[in-house]
Amino acid sequence: MNQQIQHLYTIARKPERRIIGLMSGTSLDGLDVALCHISGSGPQTQVVIERFATVPYKEDLKTDIRTIFAKDKIEFEQLCLLNPYIGRLHGQMILDCLNEWNIEPALIDVVASHGQTVYHAPKSQHRRDKFPNATLQIGDGDHVAAVTGIITFSDFRQKHVAHGGEGAPLAVYGDYFMFSQAGENRLLLNMGGIANFTYLPADEDASNVFTTDTGPGNTLLDAYARKFLNKAYDEDGKLAAQGHINADLLLALKTNPFFDAPFPKTTGPEVFNISYVEAAQAQSQTINVTPADLMATLVQFSADTIADAIRRVIRPGESYRIAEPRVYMSGGGAHNPVLTSAIHQQLPNCTFGHTDDLGINGDAKEAVLFAVLANESLAGGTTSFGDRQGVPTVSMGKVSFPR
Numbered sequence: 001m002n003q004q005i006q007h008l009y010t011i012a013r014k015p016e017r018r019i020i021g022l023m024s025g026t027s028l029d030g031l032d033v034a035l036c037h038i039s040g041s042g043p044q045t046q047v048v049i050e051r052f053a054t055v056p057y058k059e060d061l062k063t064d065i066r067t068i069f070a071k072d073k074i075e076f077e078q079l080c081l082l083n084p085y086i087g088r089l090h091g092q093m094i095l096d097c098l099n100e101w102n103i104e105p106a107l108i109d110v111v112a113s114h115g116q117t118v119y120h121a122p123k124s125q126h127r128r129d130k131f132p133n134a135t136l137q138i139g140d141g142d143h144v145a146a147v148t149g150i151i152t153f154s155d156f157r158q159k160h161v162a163h164g165g166e167g168a169p170l171a172v173y174g175d176y177f178m179f180s181q182a183g184e185n186r187l188l189l190n191m192g193g194i195a196n197f198t199y200l201p202a203d204e205d206a207s208n209v210f211t212t213d214t215g216p217g218n219t220l221l222d223a224y225a226r227k228f229l230n231k232a233y234d235e236d237g238k239l240a241a242q243g244h245i246n247a248d249l250l251l252a253l254k255t256n257p258f259f260d261a262p263f264p265k266t267t268g269p270e271v272f273n274i275s276y277v278e279a280a281q282a283q284s285q286t287i288n289v290t291p292a293d294l295m296a297t298l299v300q301f302s303a304d305t306i307a308d309a310i311r312r313v314i315r316p317g318e319s320y321r322i323a324e325p326r327v328y329m330s331g332g333g334a335h336n337p338v339l340t341s342a343i344h345q346q347l348p349n350c351t352f353g354h355t356d357d358l359g360i361n362g363d364a365k366e367a368v369l370f371a372v373l374a375n376e377s378l379a380g381g382t383t384s385f386g387d388r389q390g391v392p393t394v395s396m397g398k399v400s401f402p403r
């Protein structure tokens with residue numbers, strides 16, 4: 001037997017694994033690196049985050065990624081070059097973290113690498129009959145494995161697509177395994193570039209669990225922070241707090257079939273970008289709105305579309321009806337007080353917490369998700385989520401051996 005397969009087999013049989021989960025999201029702020037101790041699998045999964053760091057991306061890397069990121073037309077050479085480049089860079093970032101944490105790479109069982117999404121195209125978006133749902137993540141796992149010497153799981157989303165899903169959100173699996181709690185209706189709301197939530201019913205019935213994107217989280221706020229402030233984001237919503245919501249623009253922003261589509265659904269910056277806002281401004285004759293008013297309106301746009309989606313779950317008479325949900329926030333948007341208080345106002349019947357209250361750092365949650373998915377591929381894979389669309393019972397992640 002190939003020694004590397006023997007090694008993988010040994011790891012799969014361990015009662016507890018040390019897995020590094022990696023996530024580089026749509027905000028392009030950096031690589032989230034979560035070193036997790038994981039035991040059990042499926043609903044018995046137990047995770048302890050041993051270390052966590054966000055390794056910030058340098059400006060030139062962000063610029064390189066933005067040349068192809070969420071763009072319909074790109075230079076193919078750039079895509080081809082970035083694929084190994086990001087893989088190697090992520091590998092090096094892992095080594096740097098381990099060095100800082102004084103942990104030998106040999107003590108890590110596997111790496112679970114999401115890579116960088118460069119284009120997301122569910123069928124509802126591309127609308128080209130003969131093509132399936134599609135999504136593309138780069139930063140090839142072979143390069144991560146070669147640089148770190150650690151077996152690497154990567155490219156998690158393709159199996160989901162292969163079984164009819166949109167390739168996202170995958171949070172449904174990790175959220176159910178880590179956060180489902182009998183007796184409490186929970187909504188796990190993650191606000192990254194794009195916002196999504198997982199519904200976890202109090203009866204823990206897996207066949208009713210799902211995650212859906214709700215639309216923009218921070219992606220438009222960040223785009224205009226770069227434009228107006230020359231900063232990566234509007235820190236603590238300071239600019240937004242100075243503005244007034246423009247009702248006409250807000251209405252135009254909310255006019256998009258994505259918001260009426262059934263759950264679960266996904267989207268990305270391919271749709272919600274500066275051109276989208278400019279089209280809404282033209283349509284609502286609000287091109288002269290001030291930067292502060294635009295920012296205030298965009299925050300309200302994120303808050304309203306998040307709250308509208310959640311209301312569809314909790315409103316009496318709807319099929320997903322639930323009572324007294326507690327909303328646990330995570331992701332960078334949870335640090336924006338203007339955004340969070342707008343959501344609180346929109347959902348007066350919900351109580352609010354943070355995933356940190358449940359033992360998982362909200363900034364690490366998505367990186368932890370990929371560690372959990374790799375753990376599931378190694379040692380689990382039997383939990384069924386029923387026939388609900390978008391939650392196929394599959395093992396995810398392709399294996400790259402270091403040699």
Ligand SMILES: Nc1ncnc2c1ncn2[C@@H]1O[C@H](COP(=O)(O)OP(=O)(O)OP(=O)(O)O)[C@@H](O)[C@H]1O
Pocket residue numbers: 024025026027028029191192193194195218221222232233234235236237330331332333335336337366
């Ligand atoms: N103090 C703060 N004030 C305002 N916004 C903040 C603050 N801290 C973080 N953010 C926002 O959070 C973003 C980063 O969020 P996060 O890392 O969760 O996104 P991501 O994982 O890249 O996105 P996605 O989940 O869509 O893939 C920043 O770009 C910024 O918009």
Ligand SMILES: CC(=O)N[C@H]1[C@@H]2OC[C@@H](O2)[C@@H](O)[C@@H]1O[C@H](C)C(=O)O
Pocket residue numbers: 025026117120135167168169170171172192193194195196211213266267268366369
């Ligand atoms: C295609 C893609 O990368 N989607 C991301 C993105 O970031 C948030 C939201 O959009 C979510 O659908 C997904 O990530 C999380 C980790 C998920 O799959 O659950």
